[in-house]
Structure formats: C-alpha cells, structure tokens
C-alpha cells in the first residue's frame with residue numbers, strides 16, 4: 001500500500017464516522033484532505049446529504065467548488081459541528097504540528113469554532129513526541145515587517161534555528177492566504193512544554209499564529225501500510 005492509499009483509508013474512515021446529515025463541516029487543507037472531500041462528495045451524492053462546508057484555506061475553498069459542495073463561511077456558520085484536517089505530526093498526547101502547507105491560521109480559527117477536530121494522516125505522522133518524525137520545525141505565521149525580530153526572539157528564548165519559508169515556484173518567501181510570512185522554528189530538542197511554548201511565542205508582537213495545536217484534537221486516524229486504520233482519542 002502506498003502512502004497515498006494510507007492517507008485515503010484514514011480520510012474515508014473519518015468522513016464515514018463523523019459526517020452526518022445537516023452538519024456544518026470544516027474542510028481542512030493539504031493532500032490528505034483531498035481524499036476526505038472526495039469521500040464527502042460521494043456520500044452527499046449517494047445519500048443525498050445536506051452538508052455545509054466551511055473552508056480553512058483557498059485550497060479548501062477550491063475543493064468545495066470542484067466537488068459542487070455547499071460553501072459556508074464563519075459569518076453565517078460560526079458554529080461548526082466537525083472539522084476534518086491533516087497534520088504534520090501528532091504526538092501521544094494529541095498535540096499537533098500543523099502548517100506544513102502554510103494554512104495554519106485559518107485552520108486554527110476553524111478548529112477553534114468546531115465541536116470536534118478530527119485529524120487524518122498516514123502512519124508517518126504518528127509520533128510519541130513532537131519532532132520524532134517531522135523535521136521541518138514548528139511553523140509560525142508572522143506579519144512580514146516583523147519577521148527578523150521575531151526570528152531573533154524565538155532563538156533567544158528557546159534556541160534552535162528559525163528559517164523564513166521560501167516559495168518553490170516563486171522567488172522569495174511564501175506569502176500565506178492572509179498576506180503573511182511563515183517562519184519554521186527548528187527546535188533544538190523535544191523536551192519542551194508545548195503549551196507554554198505556544199503561549200510565549202503567541203505573545204511576541206507580530207506573531208499571528210503558531211502551528212502548535214494543543215488540546216484541540218478530538219480524534220486522529222492513521223492509515224497503516226497494510227491498509228488498516230489505527231485511531232487515537234483525546235483523553
């Protein structure tokens with residue numbers, strides 16, 4: 001089974017277990033979420049479900065349009081029943097690193113408005129401690145004019161290295177859906193209290209959001225190499 005198939009089985013399982021008729025559904029971002037939207041579209045079609053989809057990014061909005069799903073927004077649907085989203089890493093306490101795809105701000109806003117945040121991922125995202133597998137660091141979305149002082153403050157406070165994320169098909173930095181930059185903090189060890197770290201980084205002026213999702217995730221599904229799906233629930 002390929003990694004893509006592992007993502008798909010996790011996504012299908014989550015959509016089958018959590019999407020119900022008349023629900024308000026938060027659509028996450030990334031490559032695994034594509035499978036969740038495909039499954040949702042199948043179910044809407046076959047079961048004639050009524051589901052309103054609130055996107056977490058421009059990518060998610062495009063997926064909603066592509067599959068002819070009903071688009072909602074926080075102005076009209078501020079209370080979301082369930083959001084299904086990917087993650088870059090999930091630890092044993094259900095702390096998440098998100099933002100590998102640069103959509104962490106809207107993802108966290110939508111998750112904070114959701115009764116349940118469900119994560120879908122392949123087996124490589126399943127870790128005991130953050131940083132065990134994901135080596136690209138913790139994304140931090142920042143106001144562009146402040147990226148250098150924020151970079152310096154994070155390394156002074158916690159050590160490690162901070163890199164401005166560069167775009168691939170464009171010269172210069174990644175610019176988020178919100179017009180901001182992304183810093184990736186390569187933390188020096190994995191013995192941090194992540195809740196405390198999240199609070200301290202968020203208080204630096206110019207920081208918009210971090211990719212640390214603490215006490216937000218209700219359940220995670222991991223597609224396994226042999227085609228099964230393992231689950232982890234929040235305590």
Ligand SMILES: O=C(CO)[C@H](O)[C@H](O)COP(=O)(O)O
Nearest residue numbers: 030031032086099100101103
């Ligand atoms: O947080 C995210 C984007 O900001 C994604 O959910 C995360 O990067 C996982 O992506 P993928 O499903 O492609 O592995």
